Amino acid sequence: MPDIPAARPTPTLPQLLAAFAMIAIFGFGGVLYWSRRMMVDERRWMTAEEFNEAYALCNFLPGPNIVNFAVVFGRQIGGTVGAFLALLGLLGPPFALVTFFGFLYAHYGDIAVLQRMFVGVAAAAAGLTISTSLKMWQPLVRERPGVPHLIALATLAGVGVMRWPIYWVLGVLMPLSIALAWWVRR
Amino acid sequence: MSHNPGILLTLAGNFSLMSLFAMGGANAAFPEMYRLAVDVMHWMTDRQFADLYAIAQVTPGPNVIVVTLIGYHVAGLAGALVATLAMCGPTCVFAFFVGRVWDRFKEARWRLIIQAALVPISLGLLGASTLVIARVAGQSWQTVVLMLLTAAVTYRLRLNPLWIFAIAAVLGFAGAV
Numbered sequence: 001m002p003d004i005p006a007a008r009p010t011p012t013l014p015q016l017l018a019a020f021a022m023i024a025i026f027g028f029g030g031v032l033y034w035s036r037r038m039m040v041d042e043r044r045w046m047t048a049e050e051f052n053e054a055y056a057l058c059n060f061l062p063g064p065n066i067v068n069f070a071v072v073f074g075r076q077i078g079g080t081v082g083a084f085l086a087l088l089g090l091l092g093p094p095f096a097l098v099t100f101f102g103f104l105y106a107h108y109g110d111i112a113v114l115q116r117m118f119v120g121v122a123a124a125a126a127g128l129t130i131s132t133s134l135k136m137w138q139p140l141v142r143e144r145p146g147v148p149h150l151i152a153l154a155t156l157a158g159v160g161v162m163r164w165p166i167y168w169v170l171g172v173l174m175p176l177s178i179a180l181a182w183w184v185r186r
Numbered sequence: 187m188s189h190n191p192g193i194l195l196t197l198a199g200n201f202s203l204m205s206l207f208a209m210g211g212a213n214a215a216f217p218e219m220y221r222l223a224v225d226v227m228h229w230m231t232d233r234q235f236a237d238l239y240a241i242a243q244v245t246p247g248p249n250v251i252v253v254t255l256i257g258y259h260v261a262g263l264a265g266a267l268v269a270t271l272a273m274c275g276p277t278c279v280f281a282f283f284v285g286r287v288w289d290r291f292k293e294a295r296w297r298l299i300i301q302a303a304l305v306p307i308s309l310g311l312l313g314a315s316t317l318v319i320a321r322v323a324g325q326s327w328q329t330v331v332l333m334l335l336t337a338a339v340t341y342r343l344r345l346n347p348l349w350i351f352a353i354a355a356v357l358g359f360a361g362a363v
Contacts, residue, residue: 058281125319
C-alpha cells in the first residue's frame with residue numbers, strides 16, 4: 001500500500017463521538033480492527049505508523065488498551081471534553097446493549113443458542129485479529145530490516161510460542177529495545 | 187439481587203484494583219475476574235461465568251464490557267455502572283495525564299527513544315496474543331477454515347466484515363462449525 005502524504009483532517013467533537021460510537025457498535029470480535037479501520041483507512045485521522053505508536057503507548061498503560069486509546073486520542077482533539085466524548089462513544093452503546101442482554105439472561109438464563117453462535121463468532125473474531133496484526137506489522141516490515149524486527153519477533157516467540165512469563169520477557173527485551181533505540185539516535 | 191452499598195463498594199474496590207494490573211487489555215484480566223467472581227466472592231457459578239463471557243463476546247464493543255455484565259449480575263443496573271466505572275475510571279484518568287505529558291514532549295529525544303522501543307514490543311505482544319486467540323478459537327477444521335478465510339478476506343479487501351460475523355453466527359447456530 002503506498003503512502004499518501006496529504007494534509008490530514010482533524011475531527012470535530014461530534015465526529016469524534018460518532019466515530020467512537022461506530023467503532024463500538026460495529027466492534028464485533030474486539031475493537032482493535034474497527035479502531036484502526038476508522039482512524040487509518042476511513043477517516044485518515046492517523047497514519048499507519050501513528051496508529052502503531054498510539055497503540056504501543058496505550059498497550060503499556062494499565063487498563064483496557066482501546067479505552068486508553070479513546071482517552072489519549074480524544075484528549076488530543078478536544079481536551080477533557082474530547083476525552084470524555086470519545087469514552088462515551090466507545091462505552092455508552094455497548095453498556096446499554098450488554099445490560100439489556102444481562103437483563104434477558106437474568107430472566108431466561110438459557111443461552112444454549114448463543115453459545116452455539118459464539119463458536120462461529122469466535123472463529124471469525126480470531127480471523128479478524130490475525131489480519132489486524134498483519135496490517136499493523138506492515139509499517140515495521142516496510143522499514144529496512146534491522147533491530148526492531150528482531151525485538152518484535154523475539155517478543156512474539158518468547159510470549160506467544162515459548163509461553164514464557166510476560167514480565168520476564170519484557171524485563172529482558174524492554175531495556176534491550178530502549179538501549180538499541182538510543183544507540184540508533186545517539 | 188441485593189442493592190446495598192456494601193456490595194457496590196466491594197465491586198468498586200475489586201475492579202479498580204484489577205484494572206491497574208490489567209496490562210495488555212481486558213483479556214489479560216479474565217483469569218483474575220474468574221477467580222474473584224467464582225472462587226473468592228461466589229457471585230456466580232462456573233457455568234454462569236462462562237455464559238456471561240459468551241454474552242460479552244457476541245456483544246459488539248471492547249472486551250472490557252464483560253465487567254459490566256458481572257456488575258449487573260451482582261447488583262443490577264447500579265452494579266453494572268459501578269463495575270464499569272471502577273474498571274475504566276482510574277486508568278482513564280491516568281491515561282489522560284500520561285497522554286498530556288506524552289504530547290508536551292512530542293519532539294523530546296527521550297520520548298522518541300521510548301516510542302521507538304515500545305512499538306516493536308507491542309507488535310510482538312499483539313502477535314503473541316493473536317496466536318493464543320487463534321489456538322483457542324480454532325478447535326475444529328471448520329473453525330480453522332472460517333478463521334483463515336476471515337483473515338484473508340479482511341486483509342485483502344476493504345469491505346466491512348460485519349456480514350462475515352452474520353454468516354459465522356448462522357454457521358455456529360446451525361452447528362456447522
